[in-house]
Amino acid sequence: MEEICHDTCELSTLMDEYGNCVLNTAYLYVKDKQLAEDIFQEVFLKAYLKFNTFQARSSIKTWLIRITINLCKDNLKSTYKKKVTVGLDDITATSESAEKAAVEHIESERLYIAVMSLKQNYREVILLRYYNQLTPEEISTVLNIHGGTVRTRLFRATSCLKKILTD
């Protein structure tokens, strides 16, 4: 996979392997299925065109997430400053009946809503760390910011989350 993507066969493999990651990273950013799918296409077309410029200094996953996030930011900028908000009514119905599972579900939902209500700087580092499961060093590559800044943002983001969840 670290080799140059010469043909569409390899593009197909790339989409199989990283498609869900790219689509959902975009979806968490723009909160719009259609837009997320447009971005998905743009990301892989860009990857197809630019694969020869990919330098193995970062992993393919990091590289694709970087392209995704840059495109998401362009989209948010080019339309309007979209504030991502989600309400409790976003909770999808589940068939789980056990009380414990329901409580856990509500707690997780509260955490998810809290994460999504953070301002973009903080939300993105939390999602990159805990959803995309990147290391602080990889986040630093994706966002083109200093490693110390990533750690500070993570610290501040988790402090904000604690505050939101205890209020």
Place this chain on the structure above:
Amino acid sequence: MDLKNLKEYIDKNKSLEVAEELKQKTLEATTNKEFNEKAFIIKHNKKHKSNFKRIIAVAACLLLAVGLGTTALFSGLFSGMLKANYYENEDPLRYIPNIIVENEEINKDMIDEAYQNNDIIENPIVKTSTENISTFSIDVDTASYVNFRRYISTMSLSQFQNNKYTIRTEEAINYFNYSYDKPVGDTPIAVTTTVGDCSWNLKAKLAMITVVGKELITTEQAGSNIVFLVDVSGSMSAEDKLPLLKESLTMAIENLNEKDTVSIVTYAGGVQTILSGAGGNEKYRIIEAFNSLVSGGGTAGADGLNLAYSVANDYFIENGNNRIILATDGDFNVGPNSVEEMEQLVTQKRESGIFLSVIGFGVSYNSGDKRLEVLADNGDGGYYVIDCLDEGEKVLCDQFSSTLYTVAKDVKLQVEFNINAVESYRLIGYENRVLSNKDFENDAVDAGDLGAGQTVTALYEIVLKENAASDLFNVDVRYKDPNENESKLYSHTAQISTNLTGDFYFASAVAEACLVINNSKYKGTASLEHTVDTARLYSNGDIYKENFVKLLESVINNYNT
């Protein structure tokens, strides 16, 4: 709160699946439509015009770069073709000035006096036959650029100029990140020299000298004893002052560890120690202390400094980083001699190994700016202005170690021009940092201090003699180790590079913008439009450089409004 379950929860409840149809559509785009970059751009344009413009710009840049590269190959050393060719493509009617070489004696007193009166007397063009040695102190501050950004967001450039506001060129250049050779071995500094064309004067060349400080691993250091001296006077109540100050300083805390100590002293009508010697790992205690700050009352700056030095003494770390960080808007109003007292105090205290850095919030051009610069200068520390949280992040997170750790103090540069090769030179910026040549060797004369990993760039506009040799100038640097009082000499012997990097062009663009902003008599053909073009080409994805481009674009759009 368990963030570890976040992924599982999102995957289960909030995620989308990539439909086979979507993959097919993506594949078809590459196979069925003779997919190529041009097609991609056209397709892209239908949806996002701004992206289209950007891609076109990138494509144009690539073409230009190829053009320039080819030209460079055939032009030879200093042929002047590189930029000339660029200009021919850009604007054939550009006016080429005939800059007269003057003979003005550098008079430091005259410059200092003018500086205090809000004027900048620009460094003159000096003939090497009159004086071929130029000496100055480094300047690592970046405040002037941020202050310019703050002010220009509320007025047009013509209003800015009419108010006699100026930007300190060296602070604007040094605000940005550059990649130069880092020091190797035990030497704390490295020097790089580059010469290329001068974009606003086709008859001149631009000589760039950069000094880079050694990187430090902060956790391996002896520890930091930091005293935050916070101005909580009534004038600090505005949103971009105390509230921003609290959030920004909190960000610095994350980078401290158990070897460090943090104290907080406040001053308003009176002075108070809010926190005394807390461990760097007691982060919540420190944050609570910052959160408790409220503004109100007068501004007893000198009393505040006295208390801060006394607290810094109590927790002094031998061979460590002992530093007061003064956070203020620079508006001192208690005690007629308060400011002079403060200057004397910091000058005296730096000898004891306690440095002073200054962070300005909502600093006024008229009252605070110069004063804070002088204070930081006397205290052997940097002067920064924070106007938003992102800037706080830059100063206190991205550049935490360079803001707080000094690797070389009293750094002076002496440039000796080869009289057989260089006709004249002019130091761009550094007006209030010029030293007399004899001060280079005099260790009693104070100069700027270099932080860990910090880069300082100086530019000279030089006019070469005909058939000039390649040996244009030599650079000597004098510096002291942070806890020493005797200077060391570093002679830069490496050859001057003529491989022009993006950093060279970007720094040159910033200098060009400052010539226009300050309405310099040496601005030649300098224009903000040209600056924007160059800076955009060499921003290279750097957010701060891209923001500079956006800032100048807004200045151009608001020129006369």
